[in-house]
Amino acid sequence: MELMDNLLQGLTIDQRDYQLQAVQEILTHYKESRSILLNYPYGTGKTIIALLVLLKLRLDEPGKQFIFTSAREAAGLRCRQAVEMGKEFGFIARLGYLFNAQIGGKGLNLSQKLKMYQASQVIFSPIQTVMNDRFQIKSRLKVDIFANVSLCIVDEATDLLARSMTGFRLSKYFQELFQVRKQKNNFPILAMSGTRDQYKAQFIMQVLGEDAHQMSRLDLSPYETITQIKPIVRDDYIKNDQTISNLLTKPVGTIQEILDPNLSRLEIVKLSYGGALDRLRGDQSTYPIKLGKYRVTTNDDRIQLINAFALLFKLTHARLLLLESTPGEYLKYTKKEENKEVFQSLIEVSSQIISYRVDLPRYDKPEEVTTRGLIHPKIELAINIIHEHIIRGAKVLLFTRYLALGDQLRMILETLQYPGVKYLSGKTKEESRHIILDQFRKEDVNVLIFTPVGGRGLNLEEADVVIHLDITSNLDDMTQRRERARGCIEYVLVLQGTSEEGKVKEYAKLTSASTVE
Numbered sequence: 001m002e003l004m005d006n007l008l009q010g011l012t013i014d015q016r017d018y019q020l021q022a023v024q025e026i027l028t029h030y031k032e033s034r035s036i037l038l039n040y041p042y043g044t045g046k047t048i049i050a051l052l053v054l055l056k057l058r059l060d061e062p063g064k065q066f067i068f069t070s071a072r073e074a075a076g077l078r079c080r081q082a083v084e085m086g087k088e089f090g091f092i093a094r095l096g097y098l099f100n101a102q103i104g105g106k107g108l109n110l111s112q113k114l115k116m117y118q119a120s121q122v123i124f125s126p127i128q129t130v131m132n133d134r135f136q137i138k139s140r141l142k143v144d145i146f147a148n149v150s151l152c153i154v155d156e157a158t159d160l161l162a163r164s165m166t167g168f169r170l171s172k173y174f175q176e177l178f179q180v181r182k183q184k185n186n187f188p189i190l191a192m193s194g195t196r197d198q199y200k201a202q203f204i205m206q207v208l209g210e211d212a213h214q215m216s217r218l219d220l221s222p223y224e225t226i227t228q229i230k231p232i233v234r235d236d237y238i239k240n241d242q243t244i245s246n247l248l249t250k251p252v253g254t255i256q257e258i259l260d261p262n263l264s265r266l267e268i269v270k271l272s273y274g275g276a277l278d279r280l281r282g283d284q285s286t287y288p289i290k291l292g293k294y295r296v297t298t299n300d301d302r303i304q305l306i307n308a309f310a311l312l313f314k315l316t317h318a319r320l321l322l323l324e325s326t327p328g329e330y331l332k333y334t335k336k337e338e339n340k341e342v343f344q345s346l347i348e349v350s351s352q353i354i355s356y357r358v359d360l361p362r363y364d365k366p367e368e369v370t371t372r373g374l375i376h377p378k379i380e381l382a383i384n385i386i387h388e389h390i391i392r393g394a395k396v397l398l399f400t401r402y403l404a405l406g407d408q409l410r411m412i413l414e415t416l417q418y419p420g421v422k423y424l425s426g427k428t429k430e431e432s433r434h435i436i437l438d439q440f441r442k443e444d445v446n447v448l449i450f451t452p453v454g455g456r457g458l459n460l461e462e463a464d465v466v467i468h469l470d471i472t473s474n475l476d477d478m479t480q481r482r483e484r485a486r487g488c489i490e491y492v493l494v495l496q497g498t499s500e501e502g503k504v505k506e507y508a509k510l511t512s513a514s515t516v517e
Contacts, residue, residue, distance in 0.1 A: 018220065019045055023052045025215055026190065030057070030151065035189040035208040037157070039201055039216040042194040042483035050153045050192060051085055054122055057151060064150035067123045067130065071156050071174070075126035078155050083124050110140055117145040127154075131173045134180075146180050149187045157191035157204055158476050178207070194483065195476050196510045225482050226489050227511050229504055230385075231496040234377045236352040237322065238497040243349055244319045245499065247342075251308040251315070258301050259294045269316050277309045314342050323500055324470035325402040327353050327374045361387055363418040370416060378469050378493045379409055383416070385467060385491055390418065390446055394464035398449045399481065401470050403427070406449045409469075413447060420446035452477070466490045471503040479510055 022038065026049070029036055040046050054066050070078040108116065114137050117123065123130060138144050181187055189208055195201055196218055205212050248265065255271075256263050276291050280302055288295035289302060296302050318339075321330040331350060334343040343350075358380045359369040366387070386396050400406045403425055410423040422436045422445045439445040441462055448463075452472075466488055472478050482490055494504040 018217065019049050019052070022049045022215060022217075023056065026053050027056060029213045030188055030190075033186060033188050035191070035212045037191050037193060037201065037204050037208060037212060037214045037216075039193045039195065039214065039218065041218060041220050042480040044217075044220050044483075046192045046194070047082055047085060047155065050155070050190060051082065051089055053190065054151070054153070055089060058121060061150060063148070065121060065123070065148045066150055067125070067152040069123075069125055069127045069130060069152065069154060071127060071154060071171075075128070079124040079126060082155070086122070086124075110137055113137060114141055114143055114145070127171075127173045127177065131176050135176075144184070146184060149185070151188055151190060152177070152181070153190045153192065155192050157193045158195045158200055174207075194480060196479060197476065200476070227482060227492065227508075228489065229492045229494060229508060230381060231494055232377045232381055233496050236349070236356060237377065237495050239349040239352065240322050240346065241319065241495070241498040243346055244315055244322070247345065248312065248315050251312040254304055254308040255312070258296070258305055259291070268312065272309055272312050272316060277306065277313060280306045280309065311342065314339060318343065318346075319499065321402075323495060323498060324400070324405065326376055326404045326408050327356075329402070329404045360412065360416060362416050363387065363390070363413075365417075372412065375412070376405060376408075377495065379405070379412065381493055382409065382467055382469060383412065385465070386413070386418070386447060389465045389489075395440070395443070395445075395462060396447045396465045396467065397463040398447065398467040399469065400449065400451060401472065403451060405469060406451055410449055418447060420444060422448050424448065424450040426451060463488050468492045471500055471507065473503075475503070475507050475510060478507060482511060 022040070026036055026038070030053070038046055038049065040049075050068070054068070057064065057066065068079060068082050069075070113133055117133070117137070125133075134145050181189065191204055191208060193201065193204060201214070201216070205214055252265050252268055255268050271291060274292070279289060279291060280296070287299075288297045296305060318330065318333055321333050331353070333339065334346055334350060354374060356375070357371055357373050358375050359371050360380065360383055362368045362370065382398060386398070389396060398406075398409065400409070406423055406425060410421055413421045420439075422439070424433055424436060428436070436445060436448070440448050466481065468478060468481075468491065471492065471494065478492075492504060492507065494500045
């Protein structure tokens with residue numbers, strides 16, 4: 001442990017004692033070949049804990065092989081970050097060859113890939129990459145690259161739930177991983193999570209196995225973040241949301257009648273976005289059709305469900321556009337030729353959105369205002385919050401799920417002469433992304449707008465203010481950003497009287513956030 005304590009010197013992570021204690025506890029249970037759920041808050045250095053465990057095990061067992069993989073969409077980035085942290089710990093010198101997840105195995109034939117994996121003492125790789133490589137090498141070269149695996153670390157393990165929440169199975173890659181573990185040497189899995197949802201934690205434990213051990217320290221609060229929930233009162237949005245909610249009653253009732261009367265509306269929406277419609281429309285030569293834990297046994301039920309889910313998807317998508325995108329995107333969707341019949345009853349209430357006008361202050365001349373029409377109410381409030389903080393020299397990060405909303409905010413801020421405004425989305429080129437992030441760190445960028453994909457690798461420590469324009473479906477994502485913010489002010493914008501209120505109440509419980517009128 002003295003070696004690991006020395007390696008931690010000079011790092012910027014605070015409160016090292018609990019990290020070393022966590023390493024010791026993991027090593028104890030590793031010797032019993034038990035899988036472990038390490039459930040610590042985001043921002044408390046779980047990756048450091050995992051890498052220290054790898055270092056200690058590698059020193060004790062020179063002939064063993066270890067895997068570090070990630071379940072997130074940005075898995076490659078997470079693995080690259082672990083590689084960089086491994087370099088800081090001296091992994092390159094101590095552990096030999098590391099699989100660089102950034103270049104992967106591009107340009108290598110199977111024989112070369114096999115040599116690479118056999119030479120690797122720690123494999124840093126997205127789960128999809130390593131499982132595909134294993135399958136090809138085993139089927140063609142008759143060699144199993146997992147034959148000598150001693151421990152597999154799964155970063156961001158909460159994402160194991162991505163499909164289970166809708167009743168669907170785990171991704172095939174994780175299914176294969178657990179099958180390999182069972183068939184081979186039953187290597188333990190160290191799953192890292194930061195969820196405060198006990199049901200999600202329980203599910204991960206079920207996946208890991210009956211003898212899994214849970215290490216949970218959600219009482220840790222190394223960084224204090226102040227969260228404020230800002231309600232927005234807008235009758236036009238409330239009327240639209242309530243009209244859509246009323247229209248949802250019919251398809252929801254049909255689905256409940258066929259599948260389960262106790263199915264909640266939220267569970268049905270998750271089924272809809274979980275691929276239920278594709279399964280029902282697929283090749284159905286045999287029955288029953290599986291929709292998660294539910295079964296469709298007759299063709300008549302299948303046709304009714306197809307119609308119900310198709311209508312449900314259009315209505316729920318319109319609601320998302322209403323609450324979380326621009327008014328223009330919402331109105332455009334409802335006026336599509338194939339949607340006119342569905343949204344006929346929305347024409348009158350939608351027209352009230354068009355007539356809305358708002359006055360926004362210029363940054364350089366606050367006494368002057370620019371009148372805008374067709375602006376999402378969250379945009380108005382976000383600009384006022386940004387104006388309040390940026391004039392005192394604060395740096396602002398703003399998150400949105402929708403490209404259109406982020407792009408609209410950027411254009412308005414630039415028009416209003418706000419300095420140093422940049423926007424990162426999934427369409428931003430990698431080279432430009434690195435430049436913009438560097439500018440944000442060096443204070444050349446004052447306001448950084450980002451989407452989930454565009455915001456990969458963001459260091460929230462640099463921000464004084466974080467604004468959430470919308471409530472994500474996975475509250476763990478928001479909790480993660482909050483806990484990594486480390487001492488900032490966080491604003492969550494919510495349309496009062498709409499379906500957003502339910503999600504924001506759940507988020508408030510998780511974070512003990514305060515509502516500010």
